[in-house]
Amino acid sequence: xxxxxxxxxxxxxxLLELLNDGECSSGELTGTVRAEFGISxxxxxxxxxxxxxxxxATVRREGTRRLYAVDPSPMRDVDAWLRxxxxxxxxxxxxxxxELARGRRARRQSADGDR
Amino acid sequence: xxxxxxxxxxxxxxLLELLNDGECSSGELTGTVRAEFGISxxxxxxxxxxxxxxxxATVRREGTRRLYAVDPSPMRDVDAWLRxxxxxxxxxxxxxxxELARGRRARRQSADGDR
DNA sequence: CCACCATATAAACAGGTACTTATATAAGTC
DNA sequence: GACTTATATAAGTACCTGTTTATATGGTGG
Numbered sequence: 650x651x652x653x654x655x656x657x658x659x660x661x662x663x664l665l666e667l668l669n670d671g672e673c674s675s676g677e678l679t680g681t682v683r684a685e686f687g688i689s690x691x692x693x694x695x696x697x698x699x700x701x702x703x704x705x706a707t708v709r710r711e712g713t714r715r716l717y718a719v720d721p722s723p724m725r726d727v728d729a730w731l732r733x734x735x736x737x738x739x740x741x742x743x744x745x746x747x748e749l750a751r752g753r754r755a756r757r758q759s760a761d762g763d764r
Numbered sequence: 765x766x767x768x769x770x771x772x773x774x775x776x777x778x779l780l781e782l783l784n785d786g787e788c789s790s791g792e793l794t795g796t797v798r799a800e801f802g803i804s805x806x807x808x809x810x811x812x813x814x815x816x817x818x819x820x821a822t823v824r825r826e827g828t829r830r831l832y833a834v835d836p837s838p839m840r841d842v843d844a845w846l847r848x849x850x851x852x853x854x855x856x857x858x859x860x861x862x863e864l865a866r867g868r869r870a871r872r873q874s875a876d877g878d879r
Numbered sequence: 880c881c882a883c884c885a886t887a888t889a890a891a892c893a894g895g896t897a898c899t900t901a902t903a904t905a906a907g908t909c
Numbered sequence: 910g911a912c913t914t915a916t917a918t919a920a921g922t923a924c925c926t927g928t929t930t931a932t933a934t935g936g937t938g939g
Contacts, residue, residue, distance in 0.1 A: 653772040658897080662768070662845070669849055675916060692898055694917055713906045713915050721852035728846050728853075730777070734784055735843065737836035773927080790886060807928060809887055828885050828936045 652723040655703045660686055660696050665719060668706060674714040767838040770818045775801055775811050780834060783821060789829040 655661060663685065664678055679693040697717060700706040704723045708715050770776060775797055782793055794808040812832060815821040819838050823830050 651772065651774070653768060653777070654896095657766065657768045657772045659766070660897090666848070676914095679916090688897090689899065690915095691900085691917075691919095695897075698917080710906090715916065719849065719852065721849055724846060724849050725853040728843070728850065731839060731843050731846065733781070734834065734836055734839050737834065738840040738843075769926095775927090794886090803927090804929065805885095806887075806889095806930085810927075813887080825936090830886065 650699070650703055652703065652705075652727050655699060655705060655723070656727065658696065658699075660688065660693070661700060661705075664693075664696060664700060664717075665705065665724075668717055668719045672716050672718045674711075674716050676714065678717065765814070765818055767818065767820075767842050770814060770820060770838070771842065773811065773814075775803065775808070776815060776820075779808075779811060779815060779832075780820065780839075783832055783834045787831050787833045789826075789831055791829065793832065 656665075660682055663682055667673055667678055667681060675694065675697060678697070679690050682688070682693050682696075683690065697706065697708075700717075701708060704720055706717050707720050708717050710716075771780075778797055778800065779793055782788055782796060790809065790812060793812070794805050797803070797808050797811075798805065812821065812823075815832075816823060819835055821832050822835050823832050825831075
């Protein structure tokens with residue numbers, strides 16, 4: 650399943666929004682989403698599975714609860730694809746900003762090299 | 765149909781990529797995509813319809829051809845949603861860059877006011 | 880006007896996906 | 910260990926979406 654398909658579902662988008670506020674248990678997520686969309690617990694659980702299996706969320710057990718958290722990697726990929734088009738709606742960077750971005754990139758690279 | 769659903773289809777993503785290089789006729793798009801995905805002309809035409817009807821593409825007639833172009837508005841919306849999560853994968857802006865962005869925003873606003 | 884190109888629409892069908900209800904797993908409590 | 914709570918999985922079903930073939934539209938040139 651492609652990242653865009655994962656994001657195509659409104660329930661999954663909502664789950665990600667909720668998780669964006671911080672780690673959350675399956676039960677809390679289910680409660681909120683059930684109220685908003687009127688779907689069953691298994692339905693929510695299956696959406697959580699989709700998020701897990703496609704790398705959008707990680708899960709850890711804490712007692713009997715399962716705590717979900719956002720994993721941003723697939724969204725970064727989606728963002729990367731979108732950026733090909735970004736010039737069409739964003740004003741161009743000024744020369745100074747471009748230079749600052751270049752410098753930051755360079756610093757990041759040398760930090761990587763130090764590892 | 766939600767913008768993310770529109771972007772969920774690989775043929776439509778490819779069409780947008782092609783259109784991102786500039787205005788293009790239905791026939792040219794169909795030729796390329798047919799070769800890459802092995803689908804029929806009507807299939808491509810229906811994808812173009814989806815792009816049209818959801819505001820991702822505009823079309824104008826030129827003789828017997830129809831020339832398509834990207835309309836970035838829905839992708840801007842998608843980008844806006846994604847940005848809620850961007851802090852998770854992007855390094856923070858430096859203070860100077862933040863200030864530059866603020867200033868640019870302010871200039872844009874006053875330019876809007878001048879219209 | 881007719882034939883021809885480029886493109887769009889119609890109708891039918893196949894597969895996938897998102898539900899439902901029912902049930903399983905697994906951790907805490909008595 | 911039995912009972913409860915939290916969560917996941919299974920099986921079945923309905924709908925939606927993307928395809929195909931066939932056909933319509935509409936502009937161009939003889």
